[in-house]
């Protein structure tokens with residue numbers, strides 16, 4: 001039915017091409033099952049403090065596997081299917097906007113979320129573009145994983161860059177006819193595909209290979225929601241997703257006092273975790289953190305997942321101070337976070353140097369341009385300056401908070417420290 005509408009919309013040519021392509025035979029790859037496989041170990045290692053532990057060899061292996069393993073199948077992600085109501089919605093935390101992203105499965109059954117390249121490394125987000133319509137940047141996803149690891153948060157699932165052959169690793173291995181139908185060949189003879197077109201497909205929304213190879217980020221999937229349920233919670237510092245709207249936090253300088261009285265921000269570490277996340281987002285320049293996710297098994301003390309960082313690193317010259325509002329308005333920071341930031345502000349461990357070195361490990365290097373790397377140092381100093389100002393005003397004891405200070409014991413988290421089934 002929907003395809004019919006597209007045809008009527010004057011896209012006859014593209015769709016007959018797609019239909020011709022749709023007759024291709026699906027490549028059947030062999031599957032290897034290994035109970036010792038890296039993605040499974042990654043899942044089993046998730047605990048209430050972080051997604052993986054420091055120097056975890058499992059993550060290094062997972063990174064290698066995602067980088068090189070044969071892709072055996074491709075599909076839309078569950079949240080994209082939810083847009084059409086065609087999904088197992090128990091597997092969706094929150095239905096999402098329609099961006100170009102796919103779920104790829106590897107030979108060892110590892111699953112990864114693929115976000116294709118939409119923008120060159122040196123392209124900047126134009127001044128007049130709102131954060132909520134900004135493109136998704138695959139290199140931002142990659143860089144955010146490295147930064148999160150360097151900050152010792154370990155709240156971003158492992159991400160790698162990879163050149164994906166969208167013909168042999170997507171079109172020819174997908175069983176999903178809707179996905180096959182959005183493939184076409186461009187006038188330059190490159191293979192392209194659209195985001196799911198709910199209304200009219202426009203070629204400017206497509207991503208194209210060269211002729212088949214397309215850069216993208218691959219983010220390791222978290223355990224399924226039936227094994228490790230997660231919930232999505234609106235950020236108290238959510239922005240207005242309209243052209244003119246203002247949220248309370250933008251106009252009320254005492255907003256944090258209100259938040260501090262409200263569950264779950266009135267005890268434990270949740271507010272400190274939000275502040276960590278705001279520091280992370282400020283460093284990458286991400287204004288799009290509307291929700292955050294947590295694993296329900298770990299109760300209120302669990303860490304916040306830093307998923308979806310693709311809208312970071314859009315403008316190297318802009319330091320969006322409003323992203324830091326949770327820190328500047330609440331004037332609190334975990335001691336461990338502050339110590340790490342102070343370390344990375346020293347010349348021997350300069351954040352941009354550590355990032356540059358870390359990003360060199362990715363096969364799509366360079367991941368960030370120099371101006372974006374240097375912006376990290378500048379922004380880090382701004383974070384430290386905000387903390388310094390708070391300390392001057394309120395004193396160290398008020399501002400610098402010991403980790404897990406008023407830890408409220410949660411029944412599930414207290415007995416079950418890991419995700420083991």
Ligand SMILES: Nc1ncnc2c1ncn2[C@@H]1O[C@H](COP(=O)(O)OP(=O)(O)OP(=O)(O)O)[C@@H](O)[C@H]1O
Pocket residue numbers: 079092093094095096097098099101113136157219220221222293307308309310
């Ligand atoms: N690595 C992952 N493992 C499992 N689920 C994930 C992973 N990354 C993202 N998701 C889920 O998929 C949803 C959509 O992902 P993401 O936000 O990255 O894409 P998006 O296209 O920007 O969506 P949105 O428009 O909702 O922001 C997330 O809210 C999250 O629930």
Ligand SMILES: [Mn+2]
Pocket residue numbers: 308
């Ligand atoms: Mn998103």
